[in-house]
Amino acid sequence: MDKISFLASMPDIQSWLTIxxxxxxxxxxxxxxxxxxxxxxxMTMMAGKLLRVTVEEVEE
Structure with a gap:
């Protein structure tokens, strides 16, 4: 499958990351x-699959 790329931000909430x-x-x-x-x-087509995640900061 092709790579999927989209813009996103971390929400200003404490629970953006949970362990x-x-x-x-x-x-x-x-x-x-x-x-x-x-x-x-x-991304729904990738449900249940192992993903490699790379995060890159983008200037606005």
Whole structure:
């Protein structure tokens, strides 16, 4: 499958990052503008698969 790229930001909430359970599994929440929704929805095709995540800061 092709790479999926979209703009997002970390929400200004304490729970944007949560660590769960004895194994320390992390969960990340991101906010995306509506213009990025088509790209974000493509991620549904990757459900249950291992993903490589790279984060890059973008100048506004």
């Amino acid at each position: 769960h359970g004895k194994d320390g599994i992390g969960r990340i929440k991101l906010d995306t503008p509506s213009s990025e929704l088509p790209q974000v929805l493509k």
